[in-house]
Amino acid sequence: MSKLLLDANVSPALAEALRWRGHDAVHVNDVGLRHAPDPVIFNTARATRRAVITQDNDFLRLLAHDPGGAAVIHLSQRELQHNPVVGRLAQAMRLGEVLHELGDRLGPGLRVKVSSTTLRVDRAHPAVVRAHERGMARERGRDR
DSSP states (O other): OOEEEEOTTSOHHHHHHHHHTTOEEEEGGGGTOTTOOHHHHHHHHHHTTOEEEESOTHHHHHHHHOTTSOOEEEEOSHHHHHOHHHHHHHHHHHHHHHHHHHGGGOOTTEEEEEOSSOEEEEEOOHHHHHHHHHHHHHHHHHHO
């Protein structure tokens, strides 16, 4: 199942619901990142091979600048506007469907935008992701 890191703007109860469905899901509260800036959360997700689940567009921008970075699953906030309780339940159900559909394709560089009625999935060009990963490997080699 998927390895996931849920941002502070997503309910910790969603992490629990995802764990109940078999996913390896942690909330930023669980790993001491509650007040961490987005780049730190993004880099932690990459280092731990987790996808970030968020309602924050900033993670989409981070991924655009770092196409080999952690996958980002962006949840629409539209469902929460009318009835937050029902909206959270709808998000959890929809996210479960999306994660099942994505399966093993959820990896570095993947951008997923989820709403109650739409799903958009795209990825940085594979050559860009590979070049970025080679650059990161070279940097790790220099740090040793």
